[in-house]
Amino acid sequence: MTATLQARVQKNCHISDALHAGNYTLCIYLLKMREFYRWEMHKPFGKPMTNDEVGQWLTGREQLWDELEDNAYAALEINGRSIDPFESRQVNAEINAQGLVYSGGYGLHGKPVFFLAELEHMQILDDYTLYVSSRELARDLAAPPGMTQDRCVYIRRESLRRFIWEKFEESGWHQNETALTRALACYDFKNHAEASLEQMTDNEVDTVLHHEIGEIRAGQLLGDDWQQMIAALPRSQAEIMARAVRDNIADAVSTLPKLVESENESQIHFYFANISSMRKMLFPRLMDSYQSWLQHKNIASIKDLLRQAEDHWLTTAKSLIKLHQQYGKECTPHIEALIKSNYL
Numbered sequence: 001m002t003a004t005l006q007a008r009v010q011k012n013c014h015i016s017d018a019l020h021a022g023n024y025t026l027c028i029y030l031l032k033m034r035e036f037y038r039w040e041m042h043k044p045f046g047k048p049m050t051n052d053e054v055g056q057w058l059t060g061r062e063q064l065w066d067e068l069e070d071n072a073y074a075a076l077e078i079n080g081r082s083i084d085p086f087e088s089r090q091v092n093a094e095i096n097a098q099g100l101v102y103s104g105g106y107g108l109h110g111k112p113v114f115f116l117a118e119l120e121h122m123q124i125l126d127d128y129t130l131y132v133s134s135r136e137l138a139r140d141l142a143a144p145p146g147m148t149q150d151r152c153v154y155i156r157r158e159s160l161r162r163f164i165w166e167k168f169e170e171s172g173w174h175q176n177e178t179a180l181t182r183a184l185a186c187y188d189f190k191n192h193a194e195a196s197l198e199q200m201t202d203n204e205v206d207t208v209l210h211h212e213i214g215e216i217r218a219g220q221l222l223g224d225d226w227q228q229m230i231a232a233l234p235r236s237q238a239e240i241m242a243r244a245v246r247d248n249i250a251d252a253v254s255t256l257p258k259l260v261e262s263e264n265e266s267q268i269h270f271y272f273a274n275i276s277s278m279r280k281m282l283f284p285r286l287m288d289s290y291q292s293w294l295q296h297k298n299i300a301s302i303k304d305l306l307r308q309a310e311d312h313w314l315t316t317a318k319s320l321i322k323l324h325q326q327y328g329k330e331c332t333p334h335i336e337a338l339i340k341s342n343y344l
Contacts, residue, residue: 002100005076006137009102009116012073012085013140018065020111021141032141033058035162039139045165046193073112076102085114088150092131096122101131105149107142109235115139120157128153128216132205146208153212160208161201167273168197179273179290186266200266207255207267214254218246221253222317229324229331238335244278245317245339248286252310260303268293268302283309283344309344316342 021029037043037054075082078094085091091102099119107113117133124130128148132155136143145160146153168189171181187196219226226246233239259268272290280287285305292301316339323334 002098002137005078005095005100006116008074008076009085009114009138011068011071012104012112013114013138014064015068015071015073016112016114017141018069020109021065023109023111033061035166036141036143039136039143039162045197086112088152092152100137101133101154103131103147103149103152103154105147107144107147110231111142113140113142113144113147115143115154115156117156117158125153125213127151130209131155132157134158146212148212148215153209153216155205155208155212157201157205160204161197164200164204165197167270168193179269183266183269183273186269200270203264203267204270206262207259207271210258211250211255214250214252215246217253218249221249221314222246222321225321225325226317229321232324232329233332233335236332238332238339240278241282241339242317242320242335244276244282245313245320247276247279248283248309248313249317252306252313256302256306256309260299260306263299281343282339285309285344312342312344 024032034049034054037057038045038049041057043049073085076085076091077083078091081090081094083090083094085104088103088105091104095102096119100116101119101122102114102116104112104114115133115136116138117136119131120134121132122130128151130153134157136156136158139159143156143159143162145157145163146155148154167180168184171178171184184200187200189196230239230242233242255271259271268290272287275286286309289302289305293299319338319342320335323338324331327334
C-alpha cells in the first residue's frame with residue numbers, strides 16, 4: 001500500500017505545484033526548486049549540484065506540470081476505502097498504525113499542501129493531536145517545518161533539517177557576525193557537520209512546536225472573524241502586515257516565553273535570525289531587546305517586553321477585524337494605515 005499511496009500523494013503534490021508555483025518571485029522559485037531537486041534526487045547535504053543538472057530536471061518538472069495542471073486532486077485509496085485528499089484525519093486513522101503520517105490542507109494564499117512521511121512521534125496535546133514526522137515520502141514545493149490543520153499539529157523534522165542546512169549554507173555569504181552566524185557557532189559544523197545538523201534540529205523542533213502552539217492560541221483569541229478577514233484580503237501589503245501581526249501574537253504568547261524559560265542561546269539566536277523584515281519593521285523593540293540581551297546577557301530584556309507585546313498586538317489585531325467589518329473590500333488602505341500607526 002505504501003508505494004501506491006506515495007505515488008498518489010506525490011501526484012497531488014505535483015498538481016498543486018502546477019497550479020501555484022507561479023505565485024513565487026523568480027528568485028524564491030529557483031531556490032525552492034533547487035532544494036526540491038536535492039530532496040527528490042536524494043542528494044546528500046554538502047554535495048555540489050551543477051546548474052546544468054538542476055536546469056534539466058527543472059525543465060522536465062515544468063513539462064510535467066503543464067500536463068497535470070487541469071487534473072483534479074485524486075482520492076486516496078487506502079484499505080479498500082476511497083478518501084478525499086483533504087480528509088487528513090481519516091487518512092491518518094488508516095495509516096498511523098503502519099508508522100506513517102499524512103497531511104492535506106491549505107497553506108499561504110490558499111495553496112494546497114500535501115505530504116506523506118514516516119511517523120516519528122505522536123501525542124495528544126490538549127485537544128490537538130501532535131505529529132512529528134521523519135523521512136518524507138511525498139511532498140510538494142512548499143515544505144513548511146511546522147503547520148496546524150484541523151486540530152492537528154504537524155512538525156516536519158526532515159523539512160526543518162533541510163531548512164537549517166540551507167541557513168548553514170547561507171551563513172557563508174555573511175562576512176559580518178549576525179544572529180544566524182551566532183546560532184551556528186553554538187555547534188561544530190566545521191568539524192562535525194552531520195552531528196551538528198542533527199543536534200540543531202533536535203533543539204529547533206521545540207521552537208517550531210511552540211510557534212505552532214502560539215498559532216493555536218492566537219486563533220482562539222481572535223476567533224473566526226480573523227480568518228474571514230485574511231481570506232478576504234487580496235494579496236497586498238496589508239495582507240502581509242496583518243499576517244505579521246498574528247505572528248507577533250503567536251510568539252508573544254508561546255514561542256518567546258519558552259525561549260525566555262530555557263535561555264538556550266542557540267535557539268534565541270536562531271529565532272531572531274529568522275524574523276521577517278516585515279516583523280522587524282512592525283516590532284522594532286523586539287530586535288532592540290535582542291541587542292540588549294546580546295550586550296548584557298540578561299534575559300529580562302526580552303521577558304519584560306512580552307506582556308506589553310501580547311496586549312498591544314492583540315488590540316491591534318482586533319482593530320483590524322473591526323476595520324474589515326466596517327469597510328469590507330475597501331478595508332486594505334485602512335488596515336495598512338492602522339498598522340503603520342501602531343508599531344511597537
